[in-house]
Amino acid sequence: MPQLTAERREELLALLDDQERLRAEYPAVAEYLEVSPALTGTGDDVADAAFELRLLHFMTAGTSVSDPYWEIVGPLVQAQDGRRVLAPTGGSRLAYAQTVLHQAYAYAVPSPETVGWVREVVAGRKLVEPGAGRGYWASRLNSAGIDVVAFDAQPPNSEPNPSFPRAGTRPLATWYEVQHARSLLEVKADNSGSVMFLCWPPGWEDPMASDVLAEFEDSDGECLVYIGEPPGGKTGNSAFFSALAARWKLESVDSQYVSWWNLNDYAQAWVRT
Known part of the structure; x- marks a missing residue:
């Protein structure tokens, strides 16, 4: 208790x-x-x-x-x-x-161990998070000393977001500054020195994951932290996983990641080949 x-x-x-x-x-x-x-x-x-x-x-x-x-x-x-x-x-x-x-809060659970693992992957670089939702992960990562830029196409503090509904008079709408943007390039045009943090992107063949990965590649991004389920699961789309298989290499997996009993998600770090 x-x-x-x-x-x-x-x-x-x-x-x-x-x-x-x-x-x-x-x-x-x-x-x-x-x-x-x-x-x-x-x-x-x-x-x-x-x-x-x-x-x-x-x-x-x-x-x-x-x-x-x-x-x-x-x-x-x-x-x-x-x-x-x-x-x-x-x-x-x-x-x-x-x-x-x-x-x-968030779909994935930001345990202290996983936050520490992300900090090791980032290694002092800037981190950009598309689809940040309420910014809960951004808040936890920033509290660990990571420089985070978070954005969402529907920030819950400025417009309705069905995944993070605004309810009641007291709960926080966001836990971190979440910019309103529909494109990674609106927020950061050059990602050569950045890590992209993609946490539970929408599934069911929604193109968000593959679109933002393509933008990250086009802006010279070379390191991705992905938290979600494997191909065929509840996150990402087939084009996203195909791009990872074709142009990226799995570098690290967080062995301490915490998942809900009914989900099959994990935390991975990928680098460009």
């Missing part, structure tokens, strides 16, 4: 007692707390209760906590078949919480 001060316990009790305020300020949390009792847990009632307390505490803590996503999910990490996985037993309740956390 998270260690709460007496003052924080009183704040949470007051929030739970005022359902109108909870729904107005934190509608995703309110809906989760209403629905979750009817859903199947992981089989460990104590762990499930601790998880829900962490979710309530950290999702309503505002800017007082620098990395709420990891604070919520970190205790769920277990080893499974050589991978680090969140709650291998899963369950419909956790699957619902997963969507809430995806929309609030």
